[in-house]
Amino acid sequence: MSTMSNSLAETHVESLATAGLSQGDVSDFFALLKPRVMFLVVFTALVGMVVSPSNVHPIVAFVSLLMIAVGGGASGCLNMWWDADIDAIMTRTAKRPIPAGKIQPGEALAFGVTLSVGSVIILGLVSNWLAAGLLAFTIFFYVVVYSMWLKRTTQQNIVIGGAAGALPPIVAQAAVTGHVALDSIVLFAIIFMWTPPHFWALALVKSGDYQRAGIPMMPNVAGPDATRFQILAYTILLAPLGMAPVALGFGGLAYAIISLVGGFGMLALALQVYRLRQGEPAMRVAQQLFGFSILYLFLLFATLLVEHGFGFFRPVFG
Amino acid sequence: MADQKSSRSLTPEEQKRRRTRSLALALTLGVLVVLFYVVTIAKLGPGVLQRPM
Known part of the structure; x- marks a missing residue:
């Protein structure tokens, strides 16, 4: 009995010790940011900037774009933290860092929250607080409204959740002009309307997943x-x-x-x-x-x- | 419990990963320092030296 309980205790200590150690490489943390989604965020945000007439300093525009990218990556990271259980089941997502056991959920949460808060504060200081507020709303919408609420409860999940992916041009325009104009709202509407046919085409193929x-x-x-x-x-x-x-x-x-x-x-x-x-x-x-x-x-x-x-x-x- | 956790020695692979993570963090902090400096100069422009006495 005593040998058995000792063995259990050792296993427990070992698992705690292993749980406390990060196994992740730098590339694993980068993968948490969903680089391909981040590229789309940067790309659409950049277009939101260039269609807006403004005389903002190129460095300010560049740093604003960087913070929008980091904010987008942070929301991807928090999405992976929340969805680790279902990611492990689907073939498309099973190799992501958390289900693959390379990064602990707690690490991903801390990483995502740090980047979210950091990107919003820096964007506010560098450009303006309207843009920072919009970026914070984008992260909140993607993580809380889409990932935590809609994704597992309604078939309209990606229709409403798609708003988060469509917001970067509006955030970018706000960053360089200080306001939101019709141009970026139209770009938002295009991405918003594009999301359902795009994702449902994939869902038809991957419905089993x-x-x-x-x-x-x-x-x-x-x-x-x-x-x-x-x-x-x-x-x-x-x-x-x-x-x-x-x-x-x-x-x-x-x-x-x-x-x-x-x-x-x-x-x-x-x-x-x-x-x-x-x-x-x-x-x-x-x-x-x-x-x-x-x-x-x-x-x-x-x-x-x-x-x-x-x-x-x-x-x-x- | 804490002592037992810290007494576990890292494998060479874990040490290597920890080192690259530390380097990446140091690099990020360095980039932030440069970024804040450059943005300050860009935003203030020639007015960077004009301070109310």
Whole structure:
């Protein structure tokens, strides 16, 4: 009995000792920031900055952009901390640092909170407190509203939660101008409307993963056919919205062409997803829509960046 | 309990990871110092030396 309890005690001490030691490498901590999402945040925020007429110092703009990126990374880190249990179940996320056992949950929490608070305070000091408040709201929305509340409770999780991913252009514009204008609100709306067809196309392919993890994604709850209809509906709204910058005057000739062709491409693929419902072709076209949606959003924002950042803007009207 | 935790010696791999983490933290702090200095100069501009006496 005594040998057994000694053995249990040793195991307990060993596990505590191991739990107290960080096993993470620098690259593991970097992976916690979701680098690919962070790139999207930087990219869309940069476009939010360049479309806004301002005379802010380039260094101030650069540091503001850096803090928006760090804030975005921090929210990704806190999302991974909260979702470690379901990440371990899904094949797409099982190798993330926490489920892989490289980083302790407590470390990720401390890392995420430190970066969140640091990025908001520095952005406030460097640019203004409107931008800092918007960044804090973005982090709160992604971590608390999306990750902790919506993700596991409603099939509309990524529709509402998508607002967090759409906010960076608004934060960036506020950082360089001190206010929020229609330009960045339109960029917000484009990303917001793009999110459902983008994620639901992935969810159609990976529905088994989400099912196992118990996440109420649209295909698992409403069924694949209802999801296909929703994808088509959102794409019908997205395609003309993608051209709104032209109507508002901050999308030039190149943007008009790209958004028109890209919008038709999105519509054609969404229609294919709606029509093809069985077997391998249905999965393939959903995968194609997922891939093309990334290209579509990238091209829209890259064109605005080239037009405004490199002096290639040619107005469509007048 | 705390003594037992601290008495556990680190493996060479753990020592290496701890060292890279410490270096990354030091580098981050250094970058922050430079960043604050550069932003201060950028925001204040020529007025950096003009202080009310």
